[in-house]
Amino acid sequence: MSSRPPSRARRDPRPDAYDIDGEVVAVRRSARRRRTVSARREAGRLVVMVPATLSAAEEHRFVEQLSRKMRDREHRGHAGDSALETRAAELSELYLGGRAVPTSVRWSTRQRRRWGSCTPATGEIRISEHARGLPDDVFDYLLLHELAHLLVEGHGPRFWAELAGYPDLERARGFLDGVAYAQDQGLTR
Structure with a gap:
């Protein structure tokens, strides 16, 4: 008969948080997670x-x-989002009589197949990072x-009537259609 005490589970020597450039970054380990690593803000x-x-x-x-990637994205987003919100307010006033008032307008790195999106229920507008290089008009x-989607959902006649006052409407639509066609055909980088 052995007189050894019962074995204890070994404590994981890795810390529960790291100090990265002065920010405390918490780590959550998962036995179910196999390959992916992700980050998000919680409180x-x-x-x-x-x-x-x-x-x-x-x-x-990792x-x-x-943590550096998130900080860079957040820093870039804050500077760019305020300019985006300002331009949205100007366009709403100029072409929609100031009736379209979004709760937020921000850049999105997740949109690959769309130029932008709007959630009328929340008033949020997201614009793809890929749109940064488009001509101004x-x-x-x-x-x-x-x-306009904050005023009219869908793309029916009422929606297009809201945009009718924009002088470069048809040219801009044609431009985006051309870019989409080129992408679908593999003609772009």
Whole structure:
């Protein structure tokens, strides 16, 4: 008979949080997570979710990468979003009589197949990062298009009547249709 005490589960030597450039970044490990690593803000705090099977070095590397990427995205987004909101307000006033008042207008890195989107129920407008390089009149049309969705859902006659006052409407629509066609045909980089 052995007199050894019952074995205890070994404590994971990895920390529950890292200090990355002065910000405390929490780590949440999951036994179910196999390959993916992701990050999000929870109550203002950055949380990185990782597979429990990562080594301490891999985990630290991913936490550093994702926290810097999130900080860069947030910094870039705040500067750009305010200019986007200002332009949306100007276009709403100029072409829609100031009736379209979004709750937020922001850039989106998630939209790959759409130039923009609008959620009328919440008043949120998102514009694809890919739209940054569009000519000014085409970009204004894109933003105005999403603003009009705050007034009229769908693309029926009432919707197009809201946009009828925009002088470059047909040219901008044609431009975006041409870009979409080129992308579908693999003619762009």
